[in-house]
Amino acid sequence: MKIAGFDIRCASVPMPPHRTASGVVAVSPLVLLSVRTDAGITGHSITFTYTPAALKPTAELMKNIEPLAAGQPLAPAAVSDALHARFKMLGAQGLVGMALAGIDMALWDAFARAQGLPLVQLLGGQPRPVRAYGGIGYDGVEGSARAAEDWARRGLLGIKAKIGYPTLAEDIAVIRAMRAAAGPHMQLMVDYNQSLSPTEAGQRLQALDAEGLAWIEEPVAAHDFPAFARLAAQTRTPLQAGENWWVRWTSAMRWTPACAAT
Ligand SMILES: [Mg+2]
Structure with missing residues (x-):
């Protein structure tokens, strides 16, 4: 089976302003990629580009990469190796990394569809569905409690809230205001959006262990794997990461902490 070509669309989906510890998100800029094969199977991916400024450039990069993939066998790992080699001098990070990741996801989706299996099973894993949950922005004690109550009223059994306030006490x-508003059976998750230093995360996460959270998301920089490993060893609550990994990190691209002293 060979890759026939790409269909690419840009979508700017308006959303209510969603405050995070890293800024306000008011629009969801998405590149929708479909990779067609000569066997009639199509794989899809959605790439969230964070800011509308990156939407068209990411889509255009994918379009410009299409001739490098078209006509190749549908072998996602081999295509990924070839594309990364091709971009070695420019560097497969930033928007290039994002475009390559979107293509990679669509190729794997097509490959799984061709095998008739969910991708997680094809990769040797087991499906572990996550409970549907409502999102809560960086909305303070009262705003977060109101939103939690609203999600509970609408029948959801899980919520995930942005935190990372100036202090651990906040x-x-x-968290406690949301728990009080949504009831004891609501599953609570929190997301720091990479806003803590490893030292600060160590202190806050140990305190959060007592709050019965289902997971704590991205407490530190997404690619600071040593910090994640240390935090995971010190914390009972599961840590969540992966949403912002769009670069394949190899031994030649080791993460270097920005704040080595911390
Ligand atoms: Mg997140």
Whole structure:
């Protein structure tokens, strides 16, 4: 089976302003990629480009990469190796990395569809569905509690809230207010959006262990694997990461902490 070509669309989906510890998100800029094969199977991916400024450039990069993939066998790992080799001098990070990741996801989706298996099973894993949950922005104690109550009223059994307030006490106040508003059976998750230093994360996460959270998402920079490993060893609550990995990190591209002293 060979890759026939790409169909690419840009979508700017308006959303209510969603505050995070890293800024306000008011629109969801998405590149929708479909990779066609000569066997009639199509794989899809959605790439969230964070800012509308990156939407068209990411889509155009994918379009410009299409001739490098078209006509190749549908072998996602081999195509990924070839594309990364091709971009070695420019560097497969930033928007290039994002475009390559979107293509990679669509190729794997097509490959799984061709095998008739969910991708997680094809990769040797087991499906572990996550409970549907409502999102809560960086909305303070009262705003987060109101949103939690609203999701509970709408029948959801899980919520995930942005935290990363100036102090740990504020993080805990928001979590407890949501718990009080949504009831004891609501599954609570929190997301730091990479806003803590490893030292600060170590202190806050140990305190959050007592709050009964289902997971704590991205407490530190997404690619600081040593910090994640240390935090995971110190914390009972599961840590969540992966949403912002769009670069394949090899031994030649080791993460270097920005704040080596911390
Ligand atoms: Mg997140």
